[in-house]
Amino acid sequence: MVQSILHSHYSGIISSSPPVDLSRRDHIGRTPLHLCGLDAQSKSKPLVDVDCARITSMLKEAGYDLDARCDAGWSPLDTYATLGMPETVNVLLEGGAKVDGADREHGRTALMRAAINGNFVVAELMVEKGADVRRRAEGGTMEALGYAVRNEVIRMVSEGRQGAEEEGGEGGDIDFMELLEREAGDDYGGVGEEQCGADRDKNDKDTVVDLGCEPGKEYMRIAELLLKEGADVNVQDKNGRTPVMIAAMAGHKELVRMMVETGKVDLGIVDKDGFGSITYARTQDIREIIVESM
Template sequence: MSVAPKRPDPPVVGKVTHHSIELYWESAGQTSDSGKGDGRLRFCLQEADKSQGWGNVHIGYSYSYTVTGLEPSSSYKYRLRVTSDHGNSEFSPAITVCTTKEPPSGEQLHRIINLTQDIDKLKKILETGDNLIDVPDKFGYTPLMVCAQKGLTNIIEVLLPYGADVNAQNSSGKDAMMLASFAGHLEVVQLLRANGARYDHQDKGGSTSLHWAVDAGHLKLVKWMIRDGAAIDVVDFSSKWTPLMRCCAMSGHVEVARELFFAGAEVEKKDKDGKTALMIAALNGHRDLVQLLVERGADPFMSTEFGMSALDMARSFDKKKVVQYLEGVMEKSRKEKRRVTGDD
């Protein structure tokens, strides 16, 4: 007489990690000899949920299964049922398995920094000595870079004594100070500088930390960086723009430009296309910055090798206020020249 399979033993525990549990079982001769069906056994593995209900995690013919996606240091309960051509067995007694503690990892370190900023947990990971301090995230940012961008000074103060590299650069060449500079975190920049961060680093586009601070128009930070010794006229690689030229192209921030002038920024320096800061400001419509440049000695009559002046560029881009101002300046200059030479 053919009968359903007998109640199986609980699953046997194999390899256990912080996020997975391997379970396996044996058929123990539970096959049918009646000739009905293919005689194979099918197994149903269930896991208890928090309410002690049960849910299927695996149904199939294999004699093992690895449950994944589990939480570290957590208990899980499993039971097994066998099905043959003649019916189902009872479920096995349940077995309880606990996942292991999550090992320290760069991913864990980044998770703490991005989500909880739990300093005690952070220190525990760093104290393992597993050399995780500069492990990059999926965007290529080290923990220090992430903190610099976010302005997490308190976390940076934890990372630095463990040897975080203040001058490490990501795939685009940006370092922690460049990220902090663009975000305007003065206190972070000061802390990084006190721990060896350098102003002469350039990213893959040739921009320095000062370029990035100027781009974002962070006046207080720009002032401090200049007084701290940041080079004023370093050019980037693509456009050959100095920080002053970048100011003229990007924010048009008059007070930032004024600080660069006070520090000795070269007014008539030309970029790769022969444009001066005045020309760049004019074609971008920064009327007040154009006025400041003229007042600081920029020559409105200067032109590129193709004969384009700042006024020509302003006209080409329909920057009416700039055109009106430059026309007035140039007419006044011509009148003064005629008066001096007696050509009136």
């Protein structure tokens, strides 16, 4: 109902006389292209996505800039990749939006936003449209794969499914979660990053651990997709850790195995403290996977 009203509202604006000012923005630099669907609930999101795709098509025909960025550097494509709206993403890409456009602060692309937020359908669509899976952000220390791996292990640890109990009980869990909390300030992406989506208090930042608790996220499928498409599995983050190290530290055997089985993992890499993947292995199973691949 709300979307139907919004659709009629946009139609009226676009067909108005005199013509609407295409350069007009709101208080944080958003154009109408950024705004549709920001408050959609998960159950209604597919329907909202269809309506937003129609509205986006109308705004495109009216002459709005598909790559316009708000004050925080987000494009409409970034917004809908984050929200998980593939129909709207497709309209933007078919209309000529830059598939690998990156924000100014972190250098993140829409594919990275999809990976950060576990939106597999959007990630798959963007790869089909030519998104660069090896594009780097954060000063060259992160790819889309790194974001997907990091948030998958956060999700798993938050659900209490890691293998730390084999090697010494709950202490391992606490250490890993404390590490993630400390690194949350580095802003590896997610619902808490300052963006041009729904308005939020700048001091009301969700932690990176909170992100892992969100249901319906498909980080594993995204990681598998990116690996098949040639993502660099050896990219080191600012602390020198590779995606395999992150997964091994969390005790995520399936994720470690999936990456190692590509045959492209360099297990000789060490982080800034001189630790290699074998040092990070939390369980015997993971150590065996790594040793067998050396």
